[in-house]
Amino acid sequence: MIRLELSGEHTRLHSTLCGQCPQGPAGCCVSPPELDWTDIGRIVSLSGRGWLLEQIAAGNLLPASRGLELRRVRKREGPAAPRRSKCVYHGARGCTIPADRRAATCNYFLCEDAFAERVDGQADPASAASRRAHALLREVYGRWDRELAEAIASRPEGPSWDAAFLDWLGAEFERLSSASRGELAALAAPG
Numbered sequence: 001m002i003r004l005e006l007s008g009e010h011t012r013l014h015s016t017l018c019g020q021c022p023q024g025p026a027g028c029c030v031s032p033p034e035l036d037w038t039d040i041g042r043i044v045s046l047s048g049r050g051w052l053l054e055q056i057a058a059g060n061l062l063p064a065s066r067g068l069e070l071r072r073v074r075k076r077e078g079p080a081a082p083r084r085s086k087c088v089y090h091g092a093r094g095c096t097i098p099a100d101r102r103a104a105t106c107n108y109f110l111c112e113d114a115f116a117e118r119v120d121g122q123a124d125p126a127s128a129a130s131r132r133a134h135a136l137l138r139e140v141y142g143r144w145d146r147e148l149a150e151a152i153a154s155r156p157e158g159p160s161w162d163a164a165f166l167d168w169l170g171a172e173f174e175r176l177s178s179a180s181r182g183e184l185a186a187l188a189a190p191g
């Protein structure tokens with residue numbers, strides 16, 4: 001069963017199927033997404049600049065050409081299970097970091113199995129609205145990221161991975177999201 005938690009650009013999709021994921025105990029956290037430029041700006045705008053700097057220093061977030069890669073670790077999900085690679089933030093009970101420190105994809109992505117899951121033999125009533133939310137967020141985040149990537153490519157100093165660069169990304173994220181308020185109105189939290 002799907003639950004759509006509306007919150008504009010911070011909207012989250014939840015599925016009960018993730019608790020018994022057909023892909024295995026770590027679900028899609030075996031292939032964590034990157035934190036791309038918009039994700040980093042989103043985290044900064046949610047008071048996460050210090051956390052990002054700590055995680056970069058700790059080697060859990062690794063500077064990459066399109067943002068930050070999440071470190072992968074090899075762990076067993078049970079005593080008899082084989083070691084598998086997964087996101088550094090995945091623990092025995094799922095994701096160990098709050099939603100405002102994750103890539104937006106971690107919050108709004110659901111796989112086709114989750115969208116197609118039937119509830120009491122019927123199509124999930126939340127499935128169609130959730131698919132629309134997913135498609136809108138993908139489109140908007142992808143566009144913002146392309147715009148930020150162009151702006152970063154034109155900076156002579158490139159990404160400097162210091163507080164000033166992160167603050168700039170946070171301000172850019174706020175500018176982009178506020179310019180898209182109308183487009184995101186369908187995802188506004190109920191008042």
Ligand code: SF4
Nearest residue numbers: 018021027028110111
């Ligand atoms: S979205 Fe799909 S693949 Fe990912 S954890 Fe949920 S059920 Fe598994």
Ligand code: SF4
Nearest residue numbers: 029032087090095106
């Ligand atoms: S940040 Fe959390 S939700 Fe995202 S891939 Fe890692 S463990 Fe999974």
